[in-house]
Amino acid sequence: VDALVFCTPHFLHRQNLELGAAHRKHVLMDKPIACTLEDAQAMEEGAREAGIRFMVAENYRYMPPLRSAANLIQQGAIGSLTAVHMQTTKYQRSTGWRLSREMMGGGALIDGGIHKVAALRMVAGDPQRISAVTPTKVFPEMEGEEAVYLWATYANGMVGTINYSWAALGEPGTDPFLAIGTEGYIQFDFYGSQLELHALHGKERLHFHSDLNGLAAMHDAFLDLIIRGKPSATPPEEATGDLRFVIAAYTSVANGGTPEQLQS
Template structure:
């Protein structure tokens, strides 16, 4: 249990700054520190967010008695070494997604976490997106009956910068980077995937090495069909639902501006045959502050994290098997994995 805690952010890029703007940088019982291979970046964030100090080497972070937790915000290819060193030093770990580039790397991390006894949370922010949470609640309540089609979409025109263009550093393309958020969303709504077939395209964003568009067609163990589309290569697109779940008794969807539900059987979700708008969404406005608050709360009360290492590994498995499907041109049966 940690009422007071010292947290060192490892890697002072854009996502680190987003973390600083949450409870990590505002709670008077949290002392925040910075480390980056470029010491000037660590100093910059330290001054900007009035942090307690910055370190010149990662070894200094791990040896410091002031540090209870490392917040890993480094490129994907560095996750394994940074996490393994942290476990050896007995530091608890908050790691940005994905857990790793490959399942083999993820298993190394999980083995080290288990043997060391440290706590490990993967920062999958979409698990805290209001529409995701409400949709899961209503599915479990049976508000729309038996779901038979689940669609999740993320369509953008975006050119990644820096290391995110490098397939070796990221472990792939858009699916392992932005897309793994939506894989988690997909699995939250549909449950375990039984079979999947994937396609990758790399026709628009030539500056990146991996795919700029990925699609997954899935069959969940509950019998529902799933469709996932993630793209950075859409120069223009029609209005689309970030999420839609079609059930035997209704439908729910998120258009990015609000979360809507229609139920044939529940009058509170039926406006004379039209869907009811439950709340404004404004995608991504809430989710990083919510996930950081969740992490701090669970460090203080000792309860389980919403996104465990095993959960993050399951997301990565979908990404890895999607790549295998693309390579083989075949559907993948997960019951044989």
């Protein structure tokens, strides 16, 4: 056995990593990296001290439409980025450990919503401030939030929004992404197979035919990491950055939506 793959409840992630480190086994850990920044940082340090390769399974960073959007934005295809909007609406009643705020480290945002945090950070980097609120509960048995509405503001004036809900009857398979720039916009659906670029030079449509959820590319990246030492797109440092964003959002929620400075 050369490596361990953990798909376990969030509160177990630190001890899972410690198990791998104790036996000098490389680790692929499901997102989020941990429930707390203290645990995440201890996990990073533990992996370094043990000399093992450690990667977090954040498949969104390997999805073809999102990777293409990030590349187009970096190349200036839509000018300077001014806004990024994402919305997820689905009806998902949690069971088991997902009902516990302590075991989850929160609720919907730290679980499925952290995918959207990773996507926002991938195309726009870290914001200066994050504001977030949660709506009236639909599922009273769930201790953590079942929905969150957040907006992030950047030093250059850019705005990012994430509306994420497990308690809304949305269209099945509808999960839109929209990036707006000074010279156009990019849109796609996370469950779709194409991306539309609307720019000053005209409209372009990109089609994707395989590995739409990014899982194959993610697993290949883990193999490249442990066999060849090739850095991955989802190192623990990036996952800790995603968690830091989520925790800032939770702090804002606790303070009635007051903007929270994102700590470096």
